[in-house]
Amino acid sequence: MDAKELRRRKPELESFLDRYAPRFGRPEAQGHARRFVQGLLLGGDRRSVENIAEAIDGCVVRSLQTFITNAPWDANAVLADLRRQVGQEWDDPDAVLTADETGFPKKGTLSVGVKKPYSGTLGRTDNCQIGVFLGYHAAKGHTLIDRRLFLPEEWAADRPRREKAGVPEGSSSGPSRSWRWRWWPTRWRPSCRSSG
Known part of the structure; x- marks a missing residue:
């Protein structure tokens, strides 16, 4: 735009x-x-x-x-409001949920979850963060309805590093490709189907 x-x-x-x-x-x-x-x-x-x-x-x-x-605002509450709005205005039995893994290139080592994995977004192994985004696709439109930052094992096991970076207690992730499908059914249950 x-x-x-x-x-x-x-x-x-x-x-x-x-x-x-x-x-x-x-x-x-x-x-x-x-x-x-x-x-x-x-x-x-x-x-x-x-x-x-x-x-x-x-x-x-x-x-x-x-x-x-x-700023002390709750991103999860904003997303809950968005999901409520989508459920009220776009509820669609033919809608599809998609989970998309995306890499964000980073130069340093201090950003939460940063490491050197393979990133399909970048097309190579490089220093980045990996996020998984949940999308809702319906006849009226499409929007992101949730997100999660992948926390590599090195980060999950390093409490001082997590505390320094402000990672909330209890934040952990399994391997990104396996946990993304376990994640959405309990967090978002509109009338729609998974894309795969």
């Missing part, structure tokens, strides 16, 4: 975001959440907080970084 399209669709976007704004607490944090989403929609090759802030008029990099890093 380019800036012109974003301006044209801003009322629609604001209406959508109004449903989730209370999850972000104070009005200042709600504003940061809105600007962050706008920046993500503008796309670009790199989606760092700095690039997102630079793409949005009036957005300050440090303020947005503080929001992303330290």
